[in-house]
Amino acid sequence: MSEGEFSGCTVAVIGAQGRMGRMFCTRLRAAGYAVEEIDRPLTKSSLAAGLAEAKVILLCIPAAVFDTVLQQIRDILRPPQVLVDITSVKVQPMRQMQRVYNGPIVGTHPLFGPEPKADEVRVAVTPAEGTDGEHVAMVEDMFTRMGCEPFRTTPEEHDEAAALIQGLNFITTVSYLATLAHKDEITPYLTPSFQRRLDAAQKMMTEDAELFEGLFEANPSSLDAVRSFRNMLNIAAGGDINVLVERALWWWRENSNTGGVRQ
Numbered sequence: 001m002s003e004g005e006f007s008g009c010t011v012a013v014i015g016a017q018g019r020m021g022r023m024f025c026t027r028l029r030a031a032g033y034a035v036e037e038i039d040r041p042l043t044k045s046s047l048a049a050g051l052a053e054a055k056v057i058l059l060c061i062p063a064a065v066f067d068t069v070l071q072q073i074r075d076i077l078r079p080p081q082v083l084v085d086i087t088s089v090k091v092q093p094m095r096q097m098q099r100v101y102n103g104p105i106v107g108t109h110p111l112f113g114p115e116p117k118a119d120e121v122r123v124a125v126t127p128a129e130g131t132d133g134e135h136v137a138m139v140e141d142m143f144t145r146m147g148c149e150p151f152r153t154t155p156e157e158h159d160e161a162a163a164l165i166q167g168l169n170f171i172t173t174v175s176y177l178a179t180l181a182h183k184d185e186i187t188p189y190l191t192p193s194f195q196r197r198l199d200a201a202q203k204m205m206t207e208d209a210e211l212f213e214g215l216f217e218a219n220p221s222s223l224d225a226v227r228s229f230r231n232m233l234n235i236a237a238g239g240d241i242n243v244l245v246e247r248a249l250w251w252w253r254e255n256s257n258t259g260g261v262r263q
């Protein structure tokens, strides 16, 4: 299939009314694709009609209903339709998709929410083994045309990285704030730097906790990530804070002419 054939083709978006689904429908149309919007209630006839002309089926659905929806579409999908998901973990959904469909499958994880800033548009792309390069390139091209920056990886590599970035970000925040909960006596001591951290955690805790909890449970690398963090806490508990600070300064290595080592 040439690039020309693919541009302007039909993409069926399942979960089109969700926040991510709505964003991708808008971006797909702006990029010149025909979009079939599919959302609840998912019926046999709405799915059959919606998927009939689609070259790509984009699943924008919560992990909790992933398997149910796959069961509903398994007999409707026809190779060479390309099945694409946007779930924030990859090992488990890739297996689920491969169990029900033997056509092209390209997993993706847009590393942003429904209202990304212009520089927050990276998309991890995890093709299933056996999916040919042409179909993977089609999907990468689709994201590029939507203004995103796709990069290719594997489900395992993705989940290890996501456990460290998304997983530990959540777990360390939850653990820290839980440690300090129910201690009215400490509130007079709140400082601006603590308040900044609390403010930064608000959305994650009050709006997205269920999402991150689900991702933690669904990511096979979560516990390894927690263990590496615990190793760092053990160093802190031993009093050797300097070792940790030197190591953490790696993040600002570009700003330092001493390669991350304090002056």
Ligand SMILES: O=C(O)C(=O)C[C@]1(C(=O)O)C=C[C@@H](O)C=C1
Pocket: 088, 110, 111, 112, 113, 114, 115, 166, 203, 208
């Ligand atoms: O935009 C937000 O507030 C998000 O939480 C988006 C966010 C995140 O930042 O972890 C959440 C889930 C997706 O997997 C990717 C990005």
